[in-house]
Amino acid sequence: MPRHRFEPRLPAWSAGIVLFSSIAAITLSPTPASPQEPKNVYLVLKADPTETEETIRKMLKKAIKLAAATIDEPLTVKAVSPGFFEEFQALVDKAGGAPLVDPKNGPIRLIPSRDVIYEIKLSPSQLLTELRVTYSKGGLKKYNAKGEGTALRLTAPGRYAFTPEAGDTPLKYEVDVAELRKPNVTLDGVWPQEDRYFVATLRNFRGSQKDLFDVFKKPGNFPNRIDVEKLQNDMVFAFASLKAQVALRKGKVRISQNELILTMDTLRNTDPKRVWVYFPLRKEKDKDEVAAKLAEYRKYSAEQLVTEIRKTSVKLNEAGSIGPDDPPRWFELPPRLDSGPPDGPYEEYQRTIRLADIPKLAEKYPSAWFLVVWEFDDGTTQEAIRTADEKGNPVYVLEQELPDWSKEIKNAGARKP
Numbered sequence: 001m002p003r004h005r006f007e008p009r010l011p012a013w014s015a016g017i018v019l020f021s022s023i024a025a026i027t028l029s030p031t032p033a034s035p036q037e038p039k040n041v042y043l044v045l046k047a048d049p050t051e052t053e054e055t056i057r058k059m060l061k062k063a064i065k066l067a068a069a070t071i072d073e074p075l076t077v078k079a080v081s082p083g084f085f086e087e088f089q090a091l092v093d094k095a096g097g098a099p100l101v102d103p104k105n106g107p108i109r110l111i112p113s114r115d116v117i118y119e120i121k122l123s124p125s126q127l128l129t130e131l132r133v134t135y136s137k138g139g140l141k142k143y144n145a146k147g148e149g150t151a152l153r154l155t156a157p158g159r160y161a162f163t164p165e166a167g168d169t170p171l172k173y174e175v176d177v178a179e180l181r182k183p184n185v186t187l188d189g190v191w192p193q194e195d196r197y198f199v200a201t202l203r204n205f206r207g208s209q210k211d212l213f214d215v216f217k218k219p220g221n222f223p224n225r226i227d228v229e230k231l232q233n234d235m236v237f238a239f240a241s242l243k244a245q246v247a248l249r250k251g252k253v254r255i256s257q258n259e260l261i262l263t264m265d266t267l268r269n270t271d272p273k274r275v276w277v278y279f280p281l282r283k284e285k286d287k288d289e290v291a292a293k294l295a296e297y298r299k300y301s302a303e304q305l306v307t308e309i310r311k312t313s314v315k316l317n318e319a320g321s322i323g324p325d326d327p328p329r330w331f332e333l334p335p336r337l338d339s340g341p342p343d344g345p346y347e348e349y350q351r352t353i354r355l356a357d358i359p360k361l362a363e364k365y366p367s368a369w370f371l372v373v374w375e376f377d378d379g380t381t382q383e384a385i386r387t388a389d390e391k392g393n394p395v396y397v398l399e400q401e402l403p404d405w406s407k408e409i410k411n412a413g414a415r416k417p
Helices: 012-017 053-066 082-091 209-217 287-295 300-310 360-366 407-416
Strands: 003-005 021-027 040-045 068-082 108-111 117-121 126-135 137-144 150-158 159-162 170-179 180-192 196-206 228-231 235-240 252-256 260-266 276-280 328-333 348-357 369-377 382-383 397-402
Touching: 040 053, 053 068, 053 196, 053 209, 082 137, 126 159, 252 407, 260 276, 260 328, 276 287, 276 300, 276 407, 287 300, 287 369, 300 382, 328 348, 360 407
Parallel strands: 003 180
Antiparallel strands: 021 040, 021 235, 040 196, 068 196, 108 117, 117 159, 126 137, 126 170, 150 159, 170 180, 228 235, 252 260, 260 348, 276 328, 276 369, 369 382, 369 397
16 A cells, blocks of 8 residues: 655744743632632643643642642643634734644644644545554554544545544554545654643632742743743733753863763753763764664653663763763763852753773764753652754754764874873
């Protein structure tokens, strides 16, 4: 069966807000209430495509506790469509009139409805015989268009409405297509990665909204900071850095006295406890170690990732070294204390690593690549901080080439011992 690949891309309207996500909070109080008077608070949240209800719920519960506030359980978080968010923006006079989605470059697009529904668009003469979707949690699931009330249903000739599994994120798809007097084909590709939208309900919130949002804004409380802008009276609108963070610069390297001094920068609007670097790796036509390791570590969640890193890492109290026969390993980089105030946040993370047999090391690694992970650690929670790759996609692990390695290792190999 022939296979054709479509490359869906992020809708054009998201480009202008790629560095932000947004929270809006309104209360049901007809008049200004005292800080401790119970009131219902609704948070409308825009986040990265990989965000889940559970991670948002954990974040909100922690914020409520740190703000010395209370609510009536349960704290509900529900996924909603971009249409809901667009209507809310119009309500607060923030709608920009941009198109909700860009349906180009793929057969699947998000429908601007109240619920999370996608449309699969084929030719009117084509029939969808089976849809296979791979989810981040549930794995592979198969769907057939059997009629009303099903996850996949025919809405018009060549058009199908599809509702993904609740609480899970589609990653890729395969669509089997039949057409009269033509061979069957399979369309496959990466699932369109639009931003996700949620509504969280804080029932009978007792406390100060100001204190709550001040908790969000402090970098040390969460992997990503949340900024708040007051609009009017009893309405608050926040721009939240739940979207992927961007590294300030690439890593730097200097070799002195057979020692590698490796430096990494922080991420914007956050306060990493440490940086992990998986090093060294080769990226050549016949030896691409980077792609294989990147795929291996990107399959983990934020918390699983740092757990896996620690299984094969070189800790700070261990004498780490790199030689031509040594395998790549994770090295922990602590903050450089003179790159920020005594209590942080720091701008740089640095470690010195011994090098062995530099001439052979330079021969094996004429250029060097590495994987990098920034870690958030507040003493109770350890997790990787979300960043963005070169295409703007949210990831926990980045690949980078060490820019000064070739020059430094060549010069070090030329020096007399």
